[in-house]
Amino acid sequence: MGTTSxxxxxxxxxxxxxxLALLPISVSSAPDPRYVSCGEIDSLFSHWEAVHPAIFHxxxxxxxxxxxxxxxxxxxxxxxxxxxxxxxxVFNAAQHANEANGTNAIIWMMDRLLDRYSKDPVxxxxxxxxxxxxxPIVNVDGHTMVFSEAPDWRLWRKNLRDNDDNAAFxxxxxxxxxxxxxxxxxxxxxxxxxxxxxxxxxxxxxxxEVVALRDLIWRERPALTMDYHxxxxxxxxxxxxxPWRNSANGRYGPDSAAYRAIxxxxxxxxxxxxxxxRYNGNTPSRNVLPKQQNWVYANTxxxxxxxxxxxxxxxxxxxxxxxxxxxxxxxxYLLARAAAGPxxxxxxxxxxxxxxxxxxxxxEEAHDPAVGPRLTDPRSGGFWRLxxxxxxxxxxxxxxxxxVTRPVQVSVGWTHANTELRRMxxxxxxxxxxxxxxxxxxxxxxxxxxxxxxxxxxxxxxxLDLLEASGxxxxxxxxxxxxxGVAAASIDRRLAPGVYFLRLDTVxxxxxxxxxxxx
Numbered sequence: 471m472g473t474t475s476x477x478x479x480x481x482x483x484x485x486x487x488x489x490l491a492l493l494p495i496s497v498s499s500a501p502d503p504r505y506v507s508c509g510e511i512d513s514l515f516s517h518w519e520a521v522h523p524a525i526f527h528x529x530x531x532x533x534x535x536x537x538x539x540x541x542x543x544x545x546x547x548x549x550x551x552x553x554x555x556x557x558x559x560v561f562n563a564a565q566h567a568n569e570a571n572g573t574n575a576i577i578w579m580m581d582r583l584l585d586r587y588s589k590d591p592v593x594x595x596x597x598x599x600x601x602x603x604x605x606p607i608v609n610v611d612g613h614t615m616v617f618s619e620a621p622d623w624r625l626w627r628k629n630l631r632d633n634d635d636n637a638a639f640x641x642x643x644x645x646x647x648x649x650x651x652x653x654x655x656x657x658x659x660x661x662x663x664x665x666x667x668x669x670x671x672x673x674x675x676x677x678x679e680v681v682a683l684r685d686l687i688w689r690e691r692p693a694l695t696m697d698y699h700x701x702x703x704x705x706x707x708x709x710x711x712x713p714w715r716n717s718a719n720g721r722y723g724p725d726s727a728a729y730r731a732i733x734x735x736x737x738x739x740x741x742x743x744x745x746x747x748r749y750n751g752n753t754p755s756r757n758v759l760p761k762q763q764n765w766v767y768a769n770t771x772x773x774x775x776x777x778x779x780x781x782x783x784x785x786x787x788x789x790x791x792x793x794x795x796x797x798x799x800x801x802x803y804l805l806a807r808a809a810a811g812p813x814x815x816x817x818x819x820x821x822x823x824x825x826x827x828x829x830x831x832x833x834e835e836a837h838d839p840a841v842g843p844r845l846t847d848p849r850s851g852g853f854w855r856l857x858x859x860x861x862x863x864x865x866x867x868x869x870x871x872x873x874v875t876r877p878v879q880v881s882v883g884w885t886h887a888n889t890e891l892r893r894m895x896x897x898x899x900x901x902x903x904x905x906x907x908x909x910x911x912x913x914x915x916x917x918x919x920x921x922x923x924x925x926x927x928x929x930x931x932x933x934l935d936l937l938e939a940s941g942x943x944x945x946x947x948x949x950x951x952x953x954x955g956v957a958a959a960s961i962d963r964r965l966a967p968g969v970y971f972l973r974l975d976t977v978x979x980x981x982x983x984x985x986x987x988x989x
Contacts (some may be wrong), residue, residue, distance in 0.1 A: 471938045478953060495528065500619040503736025504790035505570045506577050507612050507617045510544050518544075522584045524595055527551045531681025534611040541553040541610055541682045542762050546583050547601045551693040554601060555817070557884075561801070562605035563698040565648040565762065565786045566627045567612025571779040572698025574794035577605045579801060596802075599809040603690060608679050609648050615639065624784065625667070629677060633664035646671040649697075651680045652765035653946075659760050660906045667702070669788065670760055687766060688942045691847045693854040694732075694773040694808055696801065697762050698782040707781040709751045710740045713767035713774050715754035718839075722903060724836040728858045730754070732807055736775070740800025741988045743793050748802075757840075769943065771842040773856050797983070811884040818846045818866055821890040829868035831893065836862070839975060842950060845941040854884075869971070869982050870894055876933040908932075910972050910983035918965070921958040922972065922985075929953045930977050936961065938973045944970065
């Protein structure tokens with residue numbers, strides 16, 4: 471006989487199988503018409519824009535790679551047409567074309583928020599306090615293929631990249647799994663077979679659909695993201711993954727206390743497709759795959775959640791609406807959590823000019839070099855970080871400014887900790903730059919192919935990134951274990967003229983340097 475946990479898992483599967491046997495799982499030759507298609511998104515958004523212009527804003531964040539279809543996103547908030555200094559949540563669905571339950575859950579949530587804004591004070595409080603972004607269908611090309619009743623529509627997981635260049639779309643030979651196309655530990659993932667359902671693509675961020683969602687996340691700096699999925703086939707589901715557990719050493723991420731609690735509470739608020747089933751909110755993701763969840767957490771530190779909706783991907787009849795409503799209703803908990811806190815918020819500005827700064831805001835008790843940096847929004851200098859209650863040490867730093875470290879107490883609600891940074895005298899700032907033990911240097915202005923030198927004082931993990939002035943990573947120049955001493959890297963493509971930054975990360979140290987590109 472197995473362990474107690476194994477026995478419980480077996481019993482849970484027996485119960486799940488019994489419950490599923492009583493439910494109307496889809497066996498039809500096409501998705502049930504209750505599922506929302508790409509064409510219906512445009513109509514719905516046009517209707518909502520006309521009826522709710524003050525609290526509904528829509529925009530095209532990109533276009534698909536083959537059919538050129540628009541990828542729609544919408545913001546629901548008071549004064550929805552303008553960016554405000556409020557916590558941001560991003561909900562997205564259908565990175566995988568044959569996982570449509572998340573799309574319907576998003577549409578259910580949007581309809582509930584818009585319809586009840588003027589009727590329900592609780593709904594109004596969420597809309598007024600937050601900027602809530604929705605991307606109902608990321609994989610618009612693949613979704614269109616599924617809803618065109620293609621022969622293999624149930625299995626069409628990927629987008630429509632023509633891997634074999636034969637001007638025909640076949641499953642599984644064509645397409646890229648969009649949730650394996652994110653630039654996280656890219657070289658370590660071996661999903662390189664084009665006929666694999668998990669094919670990661672020819673390069674990180676090679677797919678326009680992924681770039682569109684990435685850029686929205688970079689621009690809006692969310693405190694929380696939710697990526698909705700469903701099981702590829704009938705199997706493990708009704709689970710919420712929070713970030714993360716390190717596969718190398720078994721350690722949890724620095725935000726595990728707060729993010730695990732959010733996931734567990736979301737599970738408690740969400741009813742599964744059968745009343746006898748429950749969601750599991752106690753499962754950490756593994757930081758090994760080039761997925762959205764891992765990339766978001768590694769690059770922004772946001773509470774990046776992934777939900778596997780139900781135990782099967784397709785339903786028929788009223789169960790389509792039931793599953794969507796149960797997930798959408800449960801996910802309202804995330805709005806309540808983001809609106810009410812607890813968390814740490816604030817603005818970082820130049821002490822003399824009052825202008826916003828792009829700065830790193832570090833909580834020393836919850837810091838890991840593999841996560842973040844947690845950068846402020848360049849539009850406002852603002853930041854929002856969901857946390858647990860307690861006493862912490864906050865460090866705020868920006869290039870060319872004196873660092874500020876001070877205690878903060880996160881209590882009920884949002885704790886605000888605005889910070890003014892004092893600019894260093896240029897000569898002093900230069901003297902304070904890292905010693906030759908760790909430094910960066912190159913020619914200025916920089917031209918493609920010219921060497922970028924870096925020096926580290928001990929062997930170990932090294933990562934050298936090129937960043938835009940906003941803090942968005944453009945590319946990684948080098949990554950891996952390197953010996954001590956001087957080494958060189960280069961940028962093998964032409965960059966748009968402007969100001970960039972180089973960031974060198976080693977164990978316990980980060981060095982940045984400005985890079986100006988030639989016109």
